[in-house]
Amino acid sequence: MTLTPAIAIAGVVMIALNFYVLSAGADFGGGVWDFLASGPRRQAQRDLISHALAPIWEANHVWLILVIVLLFTCFPAAFSTIAIALHIPLSLMLIGIVLRGSAFIFRSYGSTQDATQLWWGRVFAIASIVTPVLLGMCVGAIATGGLGMTSFTGPFVEHFVRPWLTLFGFGVGLMALALFSFLAAVYLTVETEGTPLQDDFRKRALWSAAAVFLIAFGVLALSWNAAPMVRQRLVAGSLALPIHIVTGLLAVAAIAALWRRRFRLARVAAAAQVTFILWGWAASQYPYLLPPSLTIEAAAAPSRTLFLVLWALGAGACVLFPSLFYLFRIFKPQQHS
Amino acid sequence: MPDLFAARSQMGVSLAFHIIFAVVGIGLPALMVIAELRWRRTGDAVYLELAKRWSRGAAILFAVGAVSGTVLSFELGLLWPEFMKQAGPIIGMPFSLEGFAFFTEAIFLGIYLYGWNRISARAHAFSGVVVAVSGAISGVFVVIANAWMNTPRGFTLVDGKFTNIDPLAAMMTPAAFPQCLHMTLAAYAATGFAVAGIHAAMLLRDPTNAFHRRAFAIAILVGAPAALLQLVSGDISARYVAQQQPVKLASMEGDFVTMRGAPLRIGGIPSEAERRTKYAIEIPHALSFFATHDFNAEIKGLNDFPENEWPPVAIVHVAFQIMVALGSFMALVALSVLILQWRKRDVVTMRWLMKAVVLAAPMGFVCIEAGWTVTEVGRQPWLIYGILRTADAVTPMPGLIVPFLTFTALYVFLGVIVAWLLYQQIVRSPRGDDVGEIRAHAA
Numbered sequence: 001m002t003l004t005p006a007i008a009i010a011g012v013v014m015i016a017l018n019f020y021v022l023s024a025g026a027d028f029g030g031g032v033w034d035f036l037a038s039g040p041r042r043q044a045q046r047d048l049i050s051h052a053l054a055p056i057w058e059a060n061h062v063w064l065i066l067v068i069v070l071l072f073t074c075f076p077a078a079f080s081t082i083a084i085a086l087h088i089p090l091s092l093m094l095i096g097i098v099l100r101g102s103a104f105i106f107r108s109y110g111s112t113q114d115a116t117q118l119w120w121g122r123v124f125a126i127a128s129i130v131t132p133v134l135l136g137m138c139v140g141a142i143a144t145g146g147l148g149m150t151s152f153t154g155p156f157v158e159h160f161v162r163p164w165l166t167l168f169g170f171g172v173g174l175m176a177l178a179l180f181s182f183l184a185a186v187y188l189t190v191e192t193e194g195t196p197l198q199d200d201f202r203k204r205a206l207w208s209a210a211a212v213f214l215i216a217f218g219v220l221a222l223s224w225n226a227a228p229m230v231r232q233r234l235v236a237g238s239l240a241l242p243i244h245i246v247t248g249l250l251a252v253a254a255i256a257a258l259w260r261r262r263f264r265l266a267r268v269a270a271a272a273q274v275t276f277i278l279w280g281w282a283a284s285q286y287p288y289l290l291p292p293s294l295t296i297e298a299a300a301a302p303s304r305t306l307f308l309v310l311w312a313l314g315a316g317a318c319v320l321f322p323s324l325f326y327l328f329r330i331f332k333p334q335q336h337s
Numbered sequence: 338m339p340d341l342f343a344a345r346s347q348m349g350v351s352l353a354f355h356i357i358f359a360v361v362g363i364g365l366p367a368l369m370v371i372a373e374l375r376w377r378r379t380g381d382a383v384y385l386e387l388a389k390r391w392s393r394g395a396a397i398l399f400a401v402g403a404v405s406g407t408v409l410s411f412e413l414g415l416l417w418p419e420f421m422k423q424a425g426p427i428i429g430m431p432f433s434l435e436g437f438a439f440f441t442e443a444i445f446l447g448i449y450l451y452g453w454n455r456i457s458a459r460a461h462a463f464s465g466v467v468v469a470v471s472g473a474i475s476g477v478f479v480v481i482a483n484a485w486m487n488t489p490r491g492f493t494l495v496d497g498k499f500t501n502i503d504p505l506a507a508m509m510t511p512a513a514f515p516q517c518l519h520m521t522l523a524a525y526a527a528t529g530f531a532v533a534g535i536h537a538a539m540l541l542r543d544p545t546n547a548f549h550r551r552a553f554a555i556a557i558l559v560g561a562p563a564a565l566l567q568l569v570s571g572d573i574s575a576r577y578v579a580q581q582q583p584v585k586l587a588s589m590e591g592d593f594v595t596m597r598g599a600p601l602r603i604g605g606i607p608s609e610a611e612r613r614t615k616y617a618i619e620i621p622h623a624l625s626f627f628a629t630h631d632f633n634a635e636i637k638g639l640n641d642f643p644e645n646e647w648p649p650v651a652i653v654h655v656a657f658q659i660m661v662a663l664g665s666f667m668a669l670v671a672l673s674v675l676i677l678q679w680r681k682r683d684v685v686t687m688r689w690l691m692k693a694v695v696l697a698a699p700m701g702f703v704c705i706e707a708g709w710t711v712t713e714v715g716r717q718p719w720l721i722y723g724i725l726r727t728a729d730a731v732t733p734m735p736g737l738i739v740p741f742l743t744f745t746a747l748y749v750f751l752g753v754i755v756a757w758l759l760y761q762q763i764v765r766s767p768r769g770d771d772v773g774e775i776r777a778h779a780a
Contacts, residue, residue: 055451058403058443066436068410072421073429080422083414087734094411095747098404102751105400109393109758152733160734301426308504309433316437323444330448330455 031128136176168226358402364528382779527701529560534698
């Protein structure tokens with residue numbers, strides 16, 4: 001693998017996606033746990049999620065915008081195919097994103113009446129559950145090689161539904177939801193240091209870790225038929241075994257740390273685990289952007305654009321990372337005080 | 338409904354919805370920062386209260402603007418994949434830069450909204466300044482991308498394909514400066530007047546209310562100069578359109594026949610069938626003067642262009658008339674306020690002027706919608722002016738009426754709720770006797 005500008009930018013796209021995933025799909029998976037809030041501390045759980053999320057909420061969104069902008073600027077051929085073939089799930093995901101973001105802010109700033117708050121909470125929670133599933137389904141559609149078509153004349157279902165509406169795709173969607181929920185629960189254990197809520201989220205983190213395991217094996221089984229190329233590389237590629245081993249070890253480490261109440265350690269392990277899963281997918285597809293035939297190089301924009309974008313990314317990073325660091329330093333260490 | 342029309346309608350609705358939030362996202366942070374800085378300088382707690390209340394409004398509007406902007410970045414591809422496939426590498430640059438500006442805005446807005454008690458007063462005010470500046474820069478980058486669609490530059494066209502592309506030259510496109518200037522001023526004028534109008538309405542009932550007086554003073558300080566400068570910026574834009582997009586100018590003016598010393602038409606309804614604009618008031622030679630600063634210059638009419646390159650003339654003409662009429666009214670009100678303030682008069686007690694400001698409150702936003710109608714509908718039938726037709730860029734996905742109606746319903750629903758929430762915030766604003774309490778509480 002030689003590092004060309006196209007590969008470098010594809011790497012940046014993955015890094016941005018990685019940050020988006022580490023923010024647990026922008027809402028820190030908060031919607032799921034808002035929806036599943038239960039027990040005597042139900043309201044306290046919801047308040048905590050809202051409190052943890054509010055200051056960093058808007059910034060989390062921008063990672064996805066960055067992914068899209070980099071795709072259409074640097075890989076226009078891939079972007080246009082994705083935008084045509086996945087029109088339906090992407091539109092549904094957008095509705096989810098709009099409702100999730102609006103409901104969250106309406107709940108924070110709207111009426112203080114319980115009924116209205118509860119209603120917006122429901123909209124927020126349901127939109128938060130649907131959005132990552134749809135995102136996962138889009139990823140699943142890409143991985144199966146369903147977006148290999150070059151022409152879109154012909155039957156509607158063939159071109160606009162079948163590529164994404166598959167059992168495998170749905171499995172990947174559930175996997176995304178489970179991963180985000182797992183991350184969210186682990187993060188929230190750290191935010192609740194020294195309160196009874198910590199136990200609530202510890203339990204939730206352990207349950208969702210179990211769900212991640214089950215779904216991961218389910219998806220692997222489904223990939224046998226659905227995404228043969230990806231499956232083959234996931235199982236047999238040269239990097240496959242080391243990546244699997246590391247991912248597995250990290251998963252075990254996260255669970256062990258949760259079990260022994262080493263919550264900060266659990267957070268690091270969980271974040272690393274999810275990162276490895278994401279890059280495992282990227283490695284299994286390499287050098288294809290849209291399997292089975294469109295490679296990163298073939299989809300890339302002219303080199304002048306790529307070089308300029310790399311410069312812009314470098315300059316942008318100099319502003320972005322110090323700002324993000326400042327944001328998290330202000331809001332994250334003394335969260336529960 | 339044909340798919341092309343549904344796609345154009347969905348794009349139009351999405352832009353029309355998003356732009357209101359984008360504009361407030363540029364203007365409102367400026368107001369809240371000025372209020373906070375005045376609080377720091379004078380120690381008057383009313384200014385602090387104002388900054389906090391405006392920031393609540395900014396939070397709601399920013400959130401809806403952020404998600405509707407996310408939708409637009411996807412819709413560029415969902416609706417116009419062929420456009421993005423060809424033009425992405427050329428105009429992606431301003432979008433990439435906008436991504437970082439927007440990131441900065443989102444991060445510092447979070448710090449501003451939730452950091453009141455966590456960071457120093459100086460750092461907090463600084464965060465507000467960053468939000469205001471990065472919001473404006475973010476808007477400029479998006480408008481640059483749009484400007485390229487009006488005056489595409491930075492490539493060589495070989496067999497209908499873009500080759501030899503230069504994204505920096507594309508950003509330096511001639512439409513960029515006039516469009517960015519006009520749009521940025523519009524954001525401050527519209528937000529300033531809308532906020533000033535709300536507080537003017539309160540002051541009509543309660544003219545001594547210190548809270549509303551201070552709010553009005555800051556809002557008009559931002560809105561009035563911008564509304565006045567918009568006359569100059571409009572003149573620059575008119576001359577650029579005359580040079581670069583003569584068909585658009587002819588449509589804006591309802592000008593069907595090429596002539597020297599062309600008249601300016603006020604009002605009227607263009608009829609494409611009869612090839613003339615009926616019921617307009619014509620001012621001789623004025624169009625030639627405004628478009629070129631020469632009373633006898635030749636202005637190309639629509640007859641000089643093939644009919645399949647005309648935009649929908651009536652829509653463009655009427656939208657342009659609305660923008661100019663309402664914009665002129667705002668400029669007149671702005672001028673009156675500025676002169677009276679300069680002569681040390683207490684404008685807040687002048688009921689006729691306060692009523693005029695209330696009347697002007699929604700006008701900035703109507704102007705912006707009308708102005709974008711002129712820019713975008715006036716560019717039709719082209720998506721990239723002179724190069725790619727809108728009809729050739731639309732997605733092959735059928736049944737586009739479904740997403741169009743869905744997103745329209747979603748935006749109507751959100752619009753109603755946002756309006757209701759803002760109304761709730763406004764009716765809860767402090768009465769005259771609450772002001773003393775705010776100060777006592779702070780002291």
